[in-house]
Amino acid sequence: MKSEQIKPLKIGELTARLPIIQGGMGVGVSLSSLAGAVAAAGGIGVISTAQIGFYRPDFEKNPLEANLKAVKEQIILAKEKAGDGVIGVNIMAATRNYKAYVMAAVRAGVDVIISGAGLPKNLPEYIRGSAVKIAPMVSSEKAAKVICRLWDRNHHCAPDMVVVEGPLAGGHLGFSEKELSPFMENNSNDISQMMADYDEEIRRIIRVCREYGEKYEKEIPVVVAGGIDTPEKTEHALSLGASGIQASTPFVATEECDAHSNFKEAYIRAKSDDVVILKSPVGMPGRGIKNAFLEKVARGERGKIHCRQCLENCNPATIPYCITDALIRAVKGDVENGLIFCGANVDKIQKISTVREVIGNILGKENI
Missing domain, CATH: 3.20.20.70 (Aldolase class I)
Structure with a gap:
């Protein structure tokens, strides 16, 4: 421009x-x-x-x-x-x-x-x-x-x-x-x-x-x-x-x-059909990259949850997963077992x- x-x-x-x-x-x-x-x-x-x-x-x-x-x-x-x-x-x-x-x-x-x-x-x-x-x-x-x-x-x-x-x-x-x-x-x-x-x-x-x-x-x-x-x-x-x-x-x-x-490489590898609309534990829609973690969530698998008091209106007894744990795993490099948020154009x-x-x-x- x-x-x-x-x-x-x-x-x-x-x-x-x-x-x-x-x-x-x-x-x-x-x-x-x-x-x-x-x-x-x-x-x-x-x-x-x-x-x-x-x-x-x-x-x-x-x-x-x-x-x-x-x-x-x-x-x-x-x-x-x-x-x-x-x-x-x-x-x-x-x-x-x-x-x-x-x-x-x-x-x-x-x-x-x-x-x-x-x-x-x-x-x-x-x-x-x-x-x-x-x-x-x-x-x-x-x-x-x-x-x-x-x-x-x-x-x-x-x-x-x-x-x-x-x-x-x-x-x-x-x-x-x-x-x-x-x-x-x-x-x-x-x-x-x-x-x-x-x-x-x-x-x-x-x-x-x-x-x-x-x-x-x-x-x-x-x-x-x-x-x-x-x-x-x-x-x-x-x-x-x-x-x-x-x-x-x-x-x-x-x-x-x-x-x-590893997190950066996940962005580079992502294709358009890897991007999904997901539901976060607190009920809000989000956008992220499809991986093994989200597949487990979709199957209803629920791991151990240790609450770290991150968000209001989050009930550890009912949430499908801890968003803190999932995001930390991803940013530290475990991109298959973590949550990778991204924008719609990550495939670019x-x-x-x-x-x-x-x-x-x-x-x-x-x-x-």
Whole structure:
């Protein structure tokens, strides 16, 4: 795409040189190495706080304490790598002890907090008095209206940025199984229509943000996520009125990504028919790579579950598997017995590259 179309991503007084955010991927896929490299290259690097302390020796005995220590460790390390780049964290609103994670990130000096997987109703309260920017993640105009109204009424503020995660994204998805049925049935015509319809949804979300931005005399940039991996797709997102894009899957198969090499190779080997819509233990649909683990889950096989208090509304007595265990096994390299979340276009990844190469492939090489 043309260089004049590439403008910095401004979030209040915070500025990233390039309009690209690397999405937060847990457990342990996007930590300080990946996030720091993306920020140093001019984008916004994002650390996922989901069970972030899994690598620490105290994780098994006290997962919360280990996770909060790791939040601080990883933000500090990422900022050292980033120079004057922008570092964010992704904290799921469904996280147990959500406030504690937010406060740990604020104390560690993070620049922006992105929060989805539920509505972060009280996030403005938790960061009050700090310079941290806050960005809810939504998938619909309805969700955007709800969170903006809640923050307006209860906290007298509006988001600093909004991330719109579309149906091509990886991991947990903000859509019902019915809405995702075209992907389950691999119906290309219905998928194309859904994506065309979703363009209008994005425009509606942008209008909501513009309305609340005018009320609070600020610009609320909207960043679009899900399946954006070429300059043409970036250009399309910007043409809808977005201020930038978020990408996750393309950054996994990079030298800088924090995941085990086996995890990266699983992305490179994946074909389009290996990508499935699955149901996570907490009931949300997700997208991942088909493997022996998911086949066992489909057969109803249930292993031993040791709860580490990761998500609200998760009952260890009834869940089919522990999502923490499954994600940790995968990120550590046991890709046949773990859960490998991915985006819809994982089959496009052919080799290990670098963060700068990925950004060039998404924004156009002349723009980095």
